Amino acid sequence: MNNSLHIKSFVKRSGRLTNSQKIYLKNKEKDLNFFSAEREFDYKEFFNNYNPCVLDIGFGDGKLLTSIAKKFPELNFIGIEVYESGVGNILKQISKEELTNIKVSCHDAVIFLENFITDNSLYGLSLFFPDPWPKKKHYKRRIINEDFLNLANRKIAKNGFIKIATDWSNYSDHIIKIFDQNTNFERINDIYLYKKRCLTKFEKRGISLGHKITELSYKVK
Ligand SMILES: C[S@@+](CC[C@H](N)C(=O)[O-])C[C@H]1O[C@@H](n2cnc3c(N)ncnc32)[C@H](O)[C@@H]1O
Known part of the structure; x- marks a missing residue:
């Protein structure tokens, strides 16, 4: 993939940061729960184990990701989010909960996956409420x-x-439709990790607008 021609799935939001978000963002380079993606992600180096790893794209305020990581300490989690205040938020939660199985980065997840994740190395990938871009031209x-x-x-x-x-x-x-056309995936009922998950911020917003929530789970064959 040519990174410079890649169409971005986000516009960078620059919402107001709370004081604690500012502090966590300012100190992120020294924070062991944060990494800057510069070379292939080394699971052993970051987690000090070889536990299966789930990558979450666009974790937003981070509440769902931290709650799942807390519930499943036998798994590792990488969170990728371009929204700075979300990164500040999750770093605070990880530190408060003393979680050692989540590492986060502020990056375009597509570029990150393409360049820094080893092929066939992830146990799972999650996207909760990816930006819908509702207009046809988008x-x-x-x-x-x-x-x-x-x-x-x-x-x-x-x-x-x-x-x-x-x-x-x-x-x-x-x-x-696109999963149906791709023979490498098989639709499955649900994934145990998410059976009793909390609602996300964008999910609550969707529900308040009367939107139907669709959950999709696929296995790689
Ligand atoms: C609609 S929000 C959902 C946030 C959260 N998952 C939730 O359900 O509340 C989508 C999030 O994905 C992030 N995002 C979109 N494209 C991304 C990309 N290519 N890489 C990383 N994050 C991305 C946005 O910054 C935004 O925070």
Whole structure:
């Protein structure tokens, strides 16, 4: 993939930062829970173990990701988010909860996956409420498309999973269609990790607007 021609699935938001977010962001380079992606991600170096690893794209305020990581200490988690205040937030939560199984970075997740994750190395990939880009002229910005499925298939190990939730039926219809056309994935009922998960911020917003939530789970064959 040519990184400079890649269509971004986000516009960088520059919302107001709280004081604690500012402090965690200012100190992030010294924070062992934060990494700058510069070379291939070394699981052993970052987690000091070889536990299976799940990568979450666009963790937002980070509450769901930290709650799952807390519940499953036998797994490792990488969180990638471009939204700075989300990164500040999650670093605070990780530190407060003393979690040792999450590492986060502020990066375009597509570029990160392509360049810094070893092929066939992930146990799972999750995307909770990826930006829906509802206008037709913006569909090309949606992160989940045929190229993304091929990339995910390359990075997730056999029998690993991809979990997606969205409140935009037009996006979920498209996601189901492209997975149906891709013979490398098999749709499954659910993934044990997410059975009793908390609702995310964007999910609550979708529900308040009367949107139907669609959860999709696939296994890599
Ligand atoms: C609609 S929000 C959902 C946030 C959270 N998962 C939730 O459910 O509340 C989508 C998030 O994905 C992030 N995002 C979008 N494209 C991304 C990309 N290519 N790499 C990393 N983060 C991305 C955005 O910054 C945003 O915070």
